[in-house]
Amino acid sequence: MTDLSVRxxxxxxxxxxxxxxxxxxxxxxxxxxxxxxxLGGIVTxxxxxxxREGNPPPRTCETPSGMLNSIGLANVGVDRFIQEKIPFxxxxxxxxIINVAGSTPEEYLRVVEKLNHAQGIDMLEINISxxxxxxxxxxxxxxxxxxxxxxxxxxxxxxxxxxxxLTPNVKDIVEIAQAVEDSGADCISLxxxxxGMAIDFRIKKPLLKTVTGGLSGPAIxxxxxxxxxxxxxxxxxxxxxxxxxxxxxxxxEFLLAGASLIQVGTSNFVDPQTSVRIIExxxxxxxxxxxxxxxxxxxxxxx
Amino acid sequence: MVFQKKFELISSQKLxxxxxxxxxxxxxxxxxxCPGNFVHIRVGDKSSxxxxxxxxxFDLDLKKDCFxxxxxxxxxxxxxxxxxxxxxxxxxxxxxxxxxxxPKGDRSPVLxxxxxxxxxxxxxxxxxxxxxxxxxxxxxxxxxxxxxxxxVCLEDLxxxxxxxxxxxxxxxxxxxxxxxxxxxRKVKETSFVKDSPIFSCGxxxxxxxxxxxxxxxxxFCQLSLESHMPCGLGACWGCVVKTNRDGGEPDYKRICxxxxxxxxxxxxxx
Numbered sequence: 001m002t003d004l005s006v007r008x009x010x011x012x013x014x015x016x017x018x019x020x021x022x023x024x025x026x027x028x029x030x031x032x033x034x035x036x037x038x039l040g041g042i043v044t045x046x047x048x049x050x051x052r053e054g055n056p057p058p059r060t061c062e063t064p065s066g067m068l069n070s071i072g073l074a075n076v077g078v079d080r081f082i083q084e085k086i087p088f089x090x091x092x093x094x095x096x097i098i099n100v101a102g103s104t105p106e107e108y109l110r111v112v113e114k115l116n117h118a119q120g121i122d123m124l125e126i127n128i129s130x131x132x133x134x135x136x137x138x139x140x141x142x143x144x145x146x147x148x149x150x151x152x153x154x155x156x157x158x159x160x161x162x163x164x165x166l167t168p169n170v171k172d173i174v175e176i177a178q179a180v181e182d183s184g185a186d187c188i189s190l191x192x193x194x195x196g197m198a199i200d201f202r203i204k205k206p207l208l209k210t211v212t213g214g215l216s217g218p219a220i221x222x223x224x225x226x227x228x229x230x231x232x233x234x235x236x237x238x239x240x241x242x243x244x245x246x247x248x249x250x251x252x253e254f255l256l257a258g259a260s261l262i263q264v265g266t267s268n269f270v271d272p273q274t275s276v277r278i279i280e281x282x283x284x285x286x287x288x289x290x291x292x293x294x295x296x297x298x299x300x301x302x303x
Numbered sequence: 304m305v306f307q308k309k310f311e312l313i314s315s316q317k318l319x320x321x322x323x324x325x326x327x328x329x330x331x332x333x334x335x336x337c338p339g340n341f342v343h344i345r346v347g348d349k350s351s352x353x354x355x356x357x358x359x360x361f362d363l364d365l366k367k368d369c370f371x372x373x374x375x376x377x378x379x380x381x382x383x384x385x386x387x388x389x390x391x392x393x394x395x396x397x398x399x400x401x402x403x404x405x406p407k408g409d410r411s412p413v414l415x416x417x418x419x420x421x422x423x424x425x426x427x428x429x430x431x432x433x434x435x436x437x438x439x440x441x442x443x444x445x446x447x448x449x450x451x452x453x454x455v456c457l458e459d460l461x462x463x464x465x466x467x468x469x470x471x472x473x474x475x476x477x478x479x480x481x482x483x484x485x486x487x488r489k490v491k492e493t494s495f496v497k498d499s500p501i502f503s504c505g506x507x508x509x510x511x512x513x514x515x516x517x518x519x520x521x522x523f524c525q526l527s528l529e530s531h532m533p534c535g536l537g538a539c540w541g542c543v544v545k546t547n548r549d550g551g552e553p554d555y556k557r558i559c560x561x562x563x564x565x566x567x568x569x570x571x572x573x
Binding site: 022023024025029030032033045053054056057058059060061062064065066067069071074217218219246266268269270271272273 | 304305306307345350351352353354355394396530531534535536537538539540541542543554555560
């Protein structure tokens with residue numbers, strides 16, 4: 001029997017496979033298709049203080065081996081989230097990670113303070129990396145000082161373990177990761193989407209209403225792998241790998257590069273059962289290779 | 304109930320140079336589907352094209368547990384789909400979406416299709432005649448295309464006994480002009496249209512016109528809207544349309560989950 005469990009600080013994940021924020025709603029939509037109890041964790045769609053309508057459409061388009069999105073953090077707001085969405089998520093025996101976003105540093109704090117009073121939350125993922133909002137989002141994750149300020153102010157107001165999600169749209173992601181580690185984060189997830197754009201040359205117009213958006217999917221996997229590898233060399237806290245993971249092989253590559261956990265994002269749209277197929281695949285791989293604990297593979301890249 | 308699994312392609316028909324009709328044996332989907340629903344199809348197992356493609360259910364055969372889709376080849380996804388052979392198994396997700404609201408009573412339905420918008424309206428027409436036992440002669444079917452050669456399903460409509468009014472942009476068949484112009488003429492000429500349940504599907508500009516006409520004449524018209532849909536399940540919020548449900552602040556609804564069928568008076572299309 002392989003032990004697929006992963007410990008991050010005081011939190012135990014039954015397996016290393018999570019579903020990424022923004023690609024899995026609040027879990028309801030996928031619960032008809034497979035048993036959510038199988039997942040290592042569910043990262044919810046970003047929650048802000050007030051409900052947000054999001055950006056005008058068109059909000060998405062397909063690109064070679066990927067897609068662009070500019071949803072703009074559309075969500076029900078933290079109050080309705082606590083009332084309506086958390087009770088559903090609490091029915092499942094999997095870790096619930098709430099993705100928190102805001103336009104100002106104060107907004108993050110107010111959302112977190114409200115979540116402090118909710119039940120059944122295992123961890124917060126702090127979104128300092130959304131490329132699709134005018135204010136906040138990626139701005140807080142773009143330089144080490146602001147990333148440090150944002151994370152440490154949240155650290156002071158909550159006991160929840162913190163996962164901080166980083167943007168790849170920076171000069172040096174390692175500096176940001178180190179700043180976040182210094183400010184008391186329990187783990188770091190990367191990467192959020194890369195800023196991208198698509199044009200319909202026939203009508204001379206961008207395909208997204210907001211002109212630019214965030215690129216995700218298999219197209220960004222090599223970028224994500226490189227960043228996970230670089231960051232995991234330089235920080236002591238666990239790294240959560242995100243970016244174009246579609247199958248067991250991809251998941252293994254991220255583990256080898258240094259990720260302790262992985263998140264499946266865009267692939268949830270392509271095959272809603274991607275994450276459970278990966279969990280099965282990791283189990284098979286470990287059994288065939290006589291690996292007792294999946295943690296043994298983490299960071300075992302040979303070069 | 305939504306299902307995701309591989310279902311067998313049991314028929315493939317080329318209706319014109321670019322229009323295809325595919326049939327699937329899919330008991331789980333058929334048992335749970337209603338007119339206006341759609342399915343999300345993974346056309347291949349490669350990373351490009353990556354996302355699923357959404358298709359309205361075009362014909363639902365409850366006895367044989369199969370359904371058909373109708374589509375035009377417009378890009379790489381539909382191109383791959385057009386080359387599938389019978390016997391292949393395809394990864395389908397469905398049935399999805401809310402479906403048409405079919406009013407009770409004996410008011411005469413009016414169906415207005417433009418181009419490939421014929422697909423969901425055909426499944427509705429079959430349903431109205433076969434399941435709702437509405438006399439086919441009570442149904443008005445308005446159907447527009449660019450040119451005479453563009454029409455499909457005319458035989459099916461004839462077989463159902465539905466009289467179809469055609470419109471072509473070049474006047475090569477039926478009314479010369481847009482199907483929405485033909486529809487407006489009908490609204491003005493015939494008193495019953497104002498009390499009829501109206502159902503419409505077609506290209507975006509046509510949906511915009513139908514929405515405006517419905518607001519102006521206060522018609523109960525249901526539109527089947529189309530969009531790129533990453534998830535199809537309501538999770539990603541990628542396929543939204545602006546609505547104005549209560550006359551208050553506009554808000555965004557998901558075409559895949561809150562639709563694809565919307566009251567024409569509630570949507571704000573640009």
